[in-house]
Amino acid sequence: MAGTDGGRPSIYPTLLYADAKAAIKQLTEAFGFTEASVYEGEDGKVLHAELVQGNGAVMLGSRGTGGRFDEAMKDSGHTGVYVVVDDIDAHHQRAVDHGAEILMPPTDQDYGSRDYMARDVGGNIWSFGTYVPETRA
Helix, strand or coil: CCCCHHHCCCCCCEEEECCHHHHHHHHHHCCCCEEEEEEECCCCCEEEEEEEECCEEEEEEECCCCCHHHHHCCCCCCCEEEEECCCHHHHHHHHHHCCCEEEEEEEECCCCCEEEEEECCCCCEEEEECCCCCCCC
């Protein structure tokens, strides 16, 4: 299958924000993502950005750029993204320290995971947990 060589993920959530710069700031500062790349248009809007967390990444950009993806997403709602992290309590504290809206504090789940949930500046729901989904068919 394409995209599975070298241990790289083959699925990348892609999000659009009214204020992509604010989203990048929150995702890096509060949720611990690292900027891999950010491309801006002449008007300063983020056309495309890639943020890394562990061995995964999200791609994001600004709403209203007029591109095909922007047009296809114009009536879309919010989305939810799940991210595996090792230390939920430390990760949660970082999010709290940076003012993230916490929807569920760190909670031990019946299936063995410990996770919490937050809302980002664009209204998307981010779940961070210790559960690692099986990826082999």
